Amino acid sequence: MQMEKVFSPKRDRVYYVEIDSRKTKRNRVIGDLLEICADIFYIGAGDKLGQIETTNLNEARFWKDKKAAEWAGMKYRDAIINVKEMSTKDFVELIEPIGDDYVSKKNKKLLKSEKKYLRELDELLEPYVFKNHKVPNDWGKWQKCPKCNLRPLVGDFMKSTSCGCGEDGDHLFVSAYSSKHSNDPKVNYYYMKELRKRWNRKVENMKK
Numbered sequence: 001m002q003m004e005k006v007f008s009p010k011r012d013r014v015y016y017v018e019i020d021s022r023k024t025k026r027n028r029v030i031g032d033l034l035e036i037c038a039d040i041f042y043i044g045a046g047d048k049l050g051q052i053e054t055t056n057l058n059e060a061r062f063w064k065d066k067k068a069a070e071w072a073g074m075k076y077r078d079a080i081i082n083v084k085e086m087s088t089k090d091f092v093e094l095i096e097p098i099g100d101d102y103v104s105k106k107n108k109k110l111l112k113s114e115k116k117y118l119r120e121l122d123e124l125l126e127p128y129v130f131k132n133h134k135v136p137n138d139w140g141k142w143q144k145c146p147k148c149n150l151r152p153l154v155g156d157f158m159k160s161t162s163c164g165c166g167e168d169g170d171h172l173f174v175s176a177y178s179s180k181h182s183n184d185p186k187v188n189y190y191y192m193k194e195l196r197k198r199w200n201r202k203v204e205n206m207k208k
């Protein structure tokens, strides 16, 4: 039997690094006094070994992995490092790598894969009514709706699910075990699991 390939969601974030040395900090303080905007420096523009700073965000190095960005920042021993994040959507819309250096090549590759991912996500969400609902991480474990044959998406705060049965106003909503939302990922994982059980049970009952 051939295994079905199930879409798995990615983190919709990319990371870049701001570097603040004594010199740039001084410039900012003077800039504030004179009411002019001092430059912000980012890690970017350079080869693999000798990354150099740039004030142009378009030339900054972007990472998909936050740890890798932090690691790159650790090389600047005397500087204050700020790992910043940007949404994948903004990254795709705003950043246009031009050069042919190591960093530009890396960013071009990342842009290509992120664009492809967003395209696939768009196609996937096409038949759903609530496109802002999220694809759960363990999507393969959620059974397909017997009516529309789509796996459900999960609503904000994990209170409900929605499949593609929307056109006749007949959404499938399944309430989660608790309507509470927690900032603790471990607790949310528990709510999500509970919601999945309820969804799968509902599907089983519909098949009977």
Ligand SMILES: [Zn+2]
Pocket: 145, 146, 147, 148, 149, 150, 163, 164, 165, 172
């Ligand atoms: Zn359905």
